[in-house]
Amino acid sequence: MTADFATPDKTEDRPATRPKAGGKKIIGLVAVVVLIAAAAGVWLLRPAVQVTDPAGTTTDEASRKVKNQPVIEYDTSDKNALMEERKASLGIKDGLDMIVKEGEAIKVGDQTVSVKEIRDSIQAKEGGITEKDLTGAAGGGTGAYGIHIVQPGDNIWNIHFKLLKAYMAGKNMALPEESDEPDRSGRSSGIGKLLKFSENMVYIYNIRDRQLAADIHVIRPLTKIVIYRMDRVFELLDEVDIENAGRIRFDGENIWIPAD
Numbered sequence: 001m002t003a004d005f006a007t008p009d010k011t012e013d014r015p016a017t018r019p020k021a022g023g024k025k026i027i028g029l030v031a032v033v034v035l036i037a038a039a040a041g042v043w044l045l046r047p048a049v050q051v052t053d054p055a056g057t058t059t060d061e062a063s064r065k066v067k068n069q070p071v072i073e074y075d076t077s078d079k080n081a082l083m084e085e086r087k088a089s090l091g092i093k094d095g096l097d098m099i100v101k102e103g104e105a106i107k108v109g110d111q112t113v114s115v116k117e118i119r120d121s122i123q124a125k126e127g128g129i130t131e132k133d134l135t136g137a138a139g140g141g142t143g144a145y146g147i148h149i150v151q152p153g154d155n156i157w158n159i160h161f162k163l164l165k166a167y168m169a170g171k172n173m174a175l176p177e178e179s180d181e182p183d184r185s186g187r188s189s190g191i192g193k194l195l196k197f198s199e200n201m202v203y204i205y206n207i208r209d210r211q212l213a214a215d216i217h218v219i220r221p222l223t224k225i226v227i228y229r230m231d232r233v234f235e236l237l238d239e240v241d242i243e244n245a246g247r248i249r250f251d252g253e254n255i256w257i258p259a260d
Contacts, residue, residue, distance in 0.1 A: 069114055072098055073107040074149050095166030098147035108149055109222055111207040115145060118205055121212050146228035152221045159226055160195045167237050190245030197255040203227040
């Protein structure tokens with residue numbers, strides 16, 4: 001008798017087992033993390049980039065120029081005792097915000113600039129000014145710079161007139177408010193001629209661009225400062241006889257009082 005053998009079932013054709021989807025996600029995540037880490041390393045190892053202002057001075061260079069220099073900060077809410085002392089030594093109370101000298105720096109808002117840098121700009125413009133002409137104690141006119149911080153509503157004429165009135169007040173002489181106005185015929189007054197001439201003695205410095213402004217009549221509040229060389233200012237004003245101001249003559253370049 002033939003034995004019955006069970007016929008084995010036919011094996012079903014089944015697809016190969018696939019890796020779980022979660023495995024691919026983990027591998028992809030690891031790759032992203034590696035790429036980010038590599039990019040961060042390249043960023044951290046890159047050379048430092050220096051910020052350059054419009055005048056071409058980097059922030060590092062600007063910092064070196066004022067390093068170890070006394071910084072005189074402009075603050076409308078508090079009178080600087082040193083500035084008041086210096087103005088008093090010059091015989092003025094108003095008309096200027098600061099009296100500074102080389103070896104110091106001034107700060108207006110977030111901008112700081114050394115007086116030497118300003119002096120170098122003036123020297124480059126005029127050519128004939130020597131360092132000896134611009135140094136000296138700030139207690140007198142020689143070597144001192146008078147600084148006016150431009151405010152809203154300012155114009156160069158009124159800035160000059162305010163300083164002139166402050167100077168005359170220090171000599172116990174009062175200038176009438178209308179003394180700078182033309183006469184009835186439209187001719188300039190002696191004080192007006194003096195103020196016009198004073199435009200040759202002033203510099204406008206842009207503390208953001210760190211350079212002298214080309215046009216002294218374009219002034220912007222808290223961005224530009226008006227600079228006087230006090231030795232030149234006092235050299236002129238000490239010779240002015242206000243009682244004879246009506247006789248002042250000005251030809252556009254020179255100013256004088258005709259001899260009797």
